[in-house]
Amino acid sequence: MRRSASRSRARSGLLRVDQERLNTGVNRDLRATLKAAHRDKILRLWRDAELAESVLLQISDADREAVFVSSSGQARLNELFRRVQRRRIGCNAVRTVVQQRDCMKRLRGNGGSRSALRDxxxxxxxxxxxxxxxxxxxxxxxxxxxxxxxxxxxxxxxxxxxxxxxxxxxxxxxxxxxxxxxxxxxxxxxxxxxxx
Incomplete structure (x- = not known):
């Protein structure tokens, strides 16, 4: 499987692996790679399938810096919603920005972003x-x-x-x-x- 979060794309396939099909060296993660001669034997499940957008990777550097400038998780989340509009922002992005327990509380009304940004x-x-x-x-x-x-x-x-x-x-x-x-x-x- 290979994915690109910045492009929101993934590809996946199946292959029965044995030592004959692997290169002799390994990378720093101790993962072996497939010999080029055997790549055509991969049964492709999908190619360039759409992944959920990784909003934090796809916003501009300036917007990302502005989001993370505050030490307050609530302020960071408010800034994210100011800067990223008309796009789905998933729970993982909220967790990453807030960096606190019960991060979804920071989203709700009653003091969260929903009420803070309403004005x-x-x-x-x-x-x-x-x-x-x-x-x-x-x-x-x-x-x-x-x-x-x-x-x-x-x-x-x-x-x-x-x-x-x-x-x-x-x-x-x-x-x-x-x-x-x-x-x-x-x-x-x-x-x-x-x-x-």
Missing amino acids: EGIGIMGDYGSHRHIARLLISARVAPAVPGAGKPVVEMDGRFWSLASPEDPVHRAPALPSHSHSAASSDHVDGPRRR
């Missing part, structure tokens, strides 16, 4: 059914009140219509996200994406 207009959707419905459109992004007739996809949250903010849009406090503990029939119901 900056940034909504952070989680892996809850009510949030996934919104995230089909928004993921982690700055939002603005929807403008009728703009032709942008919109969602209804917190009693208003919202769409992705453009750089020119003024900053608005982000809407409260629907509760993940209520059923879709509750008052927290979110209407499906539509165009206005």
